Amino acid sequence: MKKRFFIAGTDTDAGKTLVTTGLLVAANRKGMRTIGLKPVAAGCEPTAEGLRNSDALLLQEAASVKLSYEQVNPIAFEPPIAPHIAAAQEGRNLSADRLAAYCRGAMMQPADLVLVEGAGGWRVPLSMRESLARLPQLLELDVILVVGIKLGCINHAILTAEAIARDGLRLAGWVANHVDPEMSCPDENLATLETLFRAPLLGRVPWMEDPSADAVADCIDLNTLLPE
Template identity: 60%
Template sequence: MRRETKKTFFISGTDTDVGKTLVAAGLLYAASAKGLTTAAIKPVAAGCEQTEDGLRNSDALMLQEAATLKLSYQQINSVALQPAIAPHIAAEEAGQRLQATRITGFCRGVLMQGADFTVIEGAGGWRVPLNGRETVADIAIELNTPVVLVVAMKLGCINHALLTAEAIRRDGLPLAGWVANRVDAQMSRFEENLATLQSLLPAPLLGVVPHLENPDPQLAANHLDIEPLLSAS
C-alpha cells in the first residue's frame, strides 16, 4: 500500500564500520517490499576506489542498487574521497573544503525527486568533523531529518549508543528508531545488553540484524520492521 506522506531518515551509527550501509540498504528493501518508492543518498564517502568512471564507493554503490529510484552515482555520492580516513582530513589533502550547506543542497536535489522513503547515510559517527566547526550532524540538522541509529552490538555498545542518542536529542532531532547490528558473533551477554539498550534508548527497536559473514541487505531487510518509521508523525 502506498503512503501519502514522504519519509526521510538520516542513518547514523555509534562508530564507523557498524553496519550503517547494511541497515540503510535493508531499510530500502523493506520499504520497497511494502510498495514504496525509495531513494538513497550518501553525500560524503571516504575510502573510494578509482575506476574508469571516476571515484566510486562500495557503500554508495550498495545504496544505489537497493533504491528503486535510479539516480546517477553523483546524485547519491556528491563528495567522493579516495583515502579511507576521516572525511575532513581526506578533503583537506585533496584541496577541498566540506561545507554542510553545500552538502545539504545536493541532498535536497534528491529529496525533490519525491520518493516515498529516502535514507541519507552519514559518514562514521554523529560527530565526525566536516571542517573546523561543522560535523556530519549539521547535515541532518539543516535538513531537520529524524535519525535512525545503528548500534554495533559489541563490548562498549551501551555507552556509545546512549551518548550518541543524547547528542542527537541535544541537537534538536528526534531519534526515530534504532537497529541492533550483531557485528560480534561472540559478544558476551548479548541478550542482556540488548535488553538494557531497549530499556534506556528513547526510541523503538526496529530490528536485530544477526551476524552475517557476507553482509546482504536483502537478508538484513528480513529482520527489520519499518512500521514505526512509517507511522511516526
Template identity: 65%
Template sequence: MAKRTFFVAGTDTDVGKTLVSAGLLAAANQQGLSTVGVKPIAAGCEITEEGLRNSDALLLQQMASIKLSYAQVNPIAFEPAIAPHIAAQQQGRRLDADRIAALCRGVMMQPADFMVIEGAGGWRVPLNHRQTLADVAKLLRTPVILVVGMKLGCINHTLLTVEAIVKDGLRLAGWVANRAEPQMSCYDENLATLKSMLSAPLLAEIPYLETCTAEAVASYIDLAPLIADQ
C-alpha cells in the same frame, strides 16, 4: 518530494550503517514503496574509468527503486579511507554543511515514498574546524535512525550518541541492534539494557550474518514504526 526521509547514523564507524540503509530500502521496496538512498560523503573510494566509486554508495544506488546517477547518490568522494575532513584537507578542499545539505535537498525533491541519507562514521564526524556531519542532519531536520554496533562499549556509545542527537534538536525515529561481533560477551544483557534505556522503537535486531545482503537484513526490519510515524 520524498514523503519519508531519514538520516541513518551510527554509534561508530564500521557498525553496519550501509547494510542497514540498504536493508531499509529493500524492506520498503518489498512493501511497494518507491525508494531512494544517498551517501553524500564517502571516503575509501576506488578509481574506475567512470571516476571515483564507493562500494557503499553503489549498494544504495543499486537498492533504490528510483535510479539516480552516481553523482547524485555520492556527490563528494575521496580515495583514501580516512576521516573525510582530513581527506579534504589533503586535497585543498573544504567541506561545508550547507552545501552538503543542499545536495541532499536536491535528491529529496525526487517523488519517493521512502528515502535514507547515510552518514559517515559516528555522529560528530568533523567536516571542518567548526562543523560536523551532525550539522547536515540539523539543517535537513530529518528524523534519525541509529545503527548500534553490538560490541563491547556499545551501551556507552549509544547513550552518548542519542544524547547528542536530542541535544541537536532532532528526533530519534528508531534504532537497530546489529550484532557486529559473533562472540560478544553478555549480548542479551547488553541488548536488554539498551531496550530499557531507549524510548525510541527497536526497528531490527540483526544477528551476525555470514552472508550479508540487503535482502537478508530486510527480513529482520520492522518498517511499521517509521511508516506510521510520519
C-alpha cells in the same frame, strides 16, 4: 507524505550501509519508491567513470528510484580516512550547507522514502568548525541509529542518543546490528539498551558471515516507522 531519515551509527563499523540497504529493501517490498544517499564518502576506488565508493554503490543498487552515482554520492575521496582530513589533503572545503544542497537536489525526485547515510559516527568533523551532525539539522531529518552490538556498545549508543537530542533532533528508531559473533552477553546488552532508549527498536540483525540487504530486510519491522 514523503518520509526522510538520517542514518547514523555508533561508530565507523556499526553497519550503517548494511542496515540502510535493508531498510530500503524492506520499504521496496511495501511498494514504496525509495532513495538512498551517501553525500560524502571516503575510501573510494578510481574507475573509468570516476571515484566510486562501495557503500554508495550498494545504496544506489538497493533503492527503487534509480539516480546517477553523482546524485547518490556527490563528494567522494579516495583515501579511507576522516572526510575533513581527506578534504584538507586535496585543498577542498567541506560544508554542511553544500552537502545539504546536493541532498535537496536529489530529494526533488518523486519518492516515498529517502534515507541519507552519514559517515563514521555522529560527531565526525567536516571541518574545524562543524560536524556532519549539522547536515540532518539543515535538512530537518529524524534519525535512525544503527548500534553495532559489541563490547562498549551501551556507552556508545547512549552517548550518541544524547548528542542527537542535544542537537535538537528526534531519534525515530534504532537497529541493533550484531557485529561481533564472540561477544559475551549480547541479549543482556540488548535488553539494557531497550530499557534505556525511548525510541523503538526497529530490528535486530544477527551476525551474518555473508550479509545481504534482503537478509537484513527480513529482520526489520517498518510498521512503527512507516505506518500504513
